Amino acid sequence: MVGKGALIECIESPLVKRVDVIVRKHLSIKHEKIREHIHQNFLDFDSLKESFTDIDACFYCVGISSLGLSESQYREITLDYTVAAANLLVKQSPNCVFCFVSGTGTDSSAKGKVMWARVKGEAENHLLSLPFKAAYMLRPGFIQPMKGVQSKTRLYRFFYVLLAPLFPIIKMLARPYITTTEAMGKAMIQLTLKGYPKPWLSTRDINKAAEVA
Secondary structure (H helix, E strand, O other), rough: OOOHHHHHHHOOOOOOOOOEEEEEEOOOOOOOOOOEEEEOOOOOOHHHHHHOOOOEEEEEEOOOOOOOOOHHHHHHHHHHHHHHHHHHHHHHHHOOOOEEOOOOOOOOOOOOOOOOHHHHEEEEEEHOOOOOOEEEEEEOEEEEEOOOOOOOOOHHHHHHHHHHHHHHHHHHHHHHEEHHHHHHHHHHHHHHOOOOOOEEHHHHHHHHHHHHH
């Protein structure tokens, strides 16, 4: 959901020249800016070295809900995939800005009792230890899908449809905790161009960066 939202913003932005998109199946979006790379093994990206070279920014939006998953399953997708991509990217494009979609409540100590928060924390810590030009951890709370974007998680889609009529009220009551897929994409472009005073961005920070953009 966030990845498609970010892709739409990149397509619409005159500041973005090209987008290399790594996916397991063909995109529903076609555009002259997009270079699509079909790739199945997210633990090994060596065959894509050329596409990882001279990249200005990585908008890393790979993720999954922890609902129904064991820690090992969640760890592979959330941590191992991230490490594999980032380790190759920092070699091929050390001047890259890495934007990682994390989440509110992520445990920076990586030692807490909440499984998903602990694993997300490990992923964040690894990224921040790498010598990228900069790395930003985006920690959104509730994300409202925009511009026709939908969540791949069926349960989430149900709640988005259910809550859609209430979004204006929810925004008024909980504005600091709500962002949109549009704001996420705009914020990542802004982070690439102008940076931010700190590496961890709360929902409020994400919205602020998007507004500046």
